[in-house]
Amino acid sequence: MSYVIGIDLGTSAVKALLVDRDGAVRGEAAREYPLYHEHSGWSEQEPEDWVEATVEALRQLTASAGIAPDEVEGISFSGQMHGLMLLNGDGRPVRRAILWNDTRTSEQCRQIERTLGSKLLGIARNPALEGFTLPKILWVRQHEPDVFAQARQFVLPKDYVRYRLTGALHMDYSDAAGTLLLDVAEKRWSGEIREAFGLSESFYPPLVASHEPVGTLLPQWAGRTGLSPGVKVFAGGADNACGAIGAGILSEGLTLCSIGTSGVILSYENDKTKDFAGKAHFFNHGKEDAYYAMGVTLAAGYSLSWFKKTFAPEQSFDRLLEGVGDVPPGAGGLLFTPYLVGERTPHADAAIRGSFIGIDGSHERIHFVRAVMEGITFSLNETVDIFRRAGKTVDRVVSIGGGAQNPAWLQMQADIFGASVVPLENEQGPGLGAAMLAAYGCGWFESLEECAARFVRHGDPYEPNPDAVRAYEELFRLYRSVYGQTRPLSAELAPFRV
Template sequence: MKYVIGVDLGTSAVKTVLVDPQGKVAFEHSEAYPLSRPQPNWSEQNPEDWVKGTLVSLRRLIETSGVDPSQVDGISFSGQMHGLVLVDSEGKVLRPAILWNDTRTTAQCRKIEKTLGTKLIDIARNKALEGFTLPKILWVQENEPEVLAQAHQFLLPKDYVRFRLTGDYAMDYSDAAGTLLLNVGAKEWSAEIAEAFGLPVSLCPRLVESFEQTGTLLPEIAEASGLLTSTKVFAGGADNACGALGAGILGEGRTMCSIGTSGVVLSYETNKDLNLEGKVHFFNHSEKDAFYIMGVTLAAGHSLTWFKETFAAEKSFEELLQGVTSVPAGSGGLLFTPYISGERTPHPDANIRGSFIGMDSGHTLSHFTRSVLEGITFSLRESIEIVRESGKEITEIVAIGGGAKNEAWLQMQADIFGASIIKLESEQGPAMGAAMLAAYGSGWFASLGECAEAFIRPAEVFKPNAEQVAVYDGLFALYQEVYGQTRELNDKLAAYRK
């Protein structure tokens, strides 16, 4: 039996999966690492923690499975997007990595907008948001100029790990699209954007396809991981692009809804000239010459976790959700907006905060729980509606992540989205997408689409209930009013947040 390994470099842990040619996960392993918040709004990690965690996870994967290292054809990666790693000419890290959820760069975002104007959307196809990489580089330029002066290349998290494993500098298009330095349509670094901020284009690594081989394992890495120096290493992709691969989003109109800490609606696109004016993200896919439209709810699953820990800490998630089906659609006139961490789509607003609207003395814990699920799903529908407005017909949506684990929530998604929701037989998310890139790169399949047919199998379909759809359509219209009615109030309240 031969295998490939998918490595998913997340924010809190690295996950490795060993996958056979039928797409079956034979073994998996995770290694956690710390997150540092040295100042308010800062979020950093030590890139060496990623490397150590990856090597430990790979070794334990091989040891636990008992697989002979010669049976592993290749490795590929999925990684947290946007994080900035600066290295010198010898590959030494110059400062801690600044992560995607670091929000210190508001001033730099305004500078980018003022400097580039409409060219930013025309070239990079995305708005300047604090999470992206270019604002982080400009923050270093302004606050730590001596660090940037030493920088030879900037890398994203998974690219740094792959560099340490192979000695090769590279970045794939799907991750490069989230830097604001890529000409997304032309698939090349934008000299115009780089030069506008006094950055040499040489700071950007060479661009490769996600399935492209970028080397083999260095001898010391092979020894530490329990693999062979001949093991092929493939570039990999951004976590959302790999999540899309792992859900089979490889054709026009195919759409995915992923609910984890954040929530993502992602739809496949082939028109490189599509310009949605930054209403949603527009990134390169891990499939060659394909793209995806993506909307993000910052606090999707996080809203449910916050609610449980704050109001029902003694209950498990299963116990908390048990009463949801006894409450009718609309939660007895209770609306929740999941803006507890600010919002991304369609409102890129760091000041907005969440609301429960319509509380009365008849509402129980189950009413509040259902309203949280409905509010998260309404927020994701806003992204779906933007995709539909671009001309796409969305009748089926693949559900992955925590939101795919509860049947009541899956049915709620079908009713709120007005589309059939497909639950997969085995859902490994970005790790499976990374494994698919390694399988395709290793020559197991003629295309990523063929790989998806072999690896991904639907388990269940939840169809929308016409009566519930009508109720939710009315409630969604009310939900959309809440942002505009509370925005000014939240701006004023921001001064009181400590």
């Protein structure tokens, strides 16, 4: 048999999938790693944790599947986006990675806006947001000059892991698009942005397409991972681009909802000139010369996992969510806004924090659980609304990620989005998209579309229930008013945060 492996370097864990030529998942392995929040708004990870976890996941995957090393033909990656890794001249990290959900860089964002003005949207196609990579580079240069002086190159999280496994350093277009340093439409590093911030050309890794081969596994890892040193390694893509590939979002008219640590509503775009005026992100797809627009809820699954960790640490998600489908829309008059770490879409606001509004003596824990799920979904619906106002049709949404594991949540998505919501038969998140890039890169298929026709299996859709849709239209209006009303309170509470 021959297989490919898709590795998804997520925020909470790395997941490796072993996939055969029919797209059947023949094995999976995951390893978690910690997040470090040393100050409010900070979020970092230890790069060595990613490497160790990835190698361990590969070892477990090959051992449990009982396959011969040369049966795996190709490997590719999906990675959490935007995280800054700075490497010294020996290719070693000079500090921990600063992640996509770290919001310490508001001042640097204002600096970028002052320096580039409207040129930024024209070139990078995205506004300066705290989570993106350029503001992080400027933060380290300003606050840790000694550390920055050691840095010779920057990369993103999955690029670093791939570099450690192959010895070859690259970045693919879909991930490079999230740095604010790429000319998105022209698919090249922007000289204008680079010069504006005095960065040297050698600081940038070479760009490649997601399905391109970038090397083979270094012999030192072969024994430990159970893979052959000859296994081909393909560049891979941003987790949202890979999530889209794995869900078959490869043509106009399809929308993706992904609820992982973050939450995303994503819509495929052929037209590189499409203008959302910065209201939605606009990035290169993992499919060549294609694009996607996307809105992001920073703390989507993270809000639910925060709730579970804080109020039910001993319970599984399935146990915590038991009975949540029996609570009517509106959670008994309880509203939640998921701004635990600030927000991105539609409010690019690092200072806002979340809230429960309407707590009543009759509420039980299950009402809070339902309110958290509804708040996350309302936040995603703000992006659905942006897309509809921009003239896009959103009537069929493919739902992936941890949030797609719960039927009540899938029904809630259909009712809040007012659209059919389609889960995948074998929900594997972005790892399947990464495996598809390897399968296409290995030449198993003529195109990603041909690969998707074999690998991607949509399940039965969840249809919107008209009564629930009506109730949610009213509740969504109330939800939207919470942001403006809690913003000043959040600002006044800021000094009390640790």
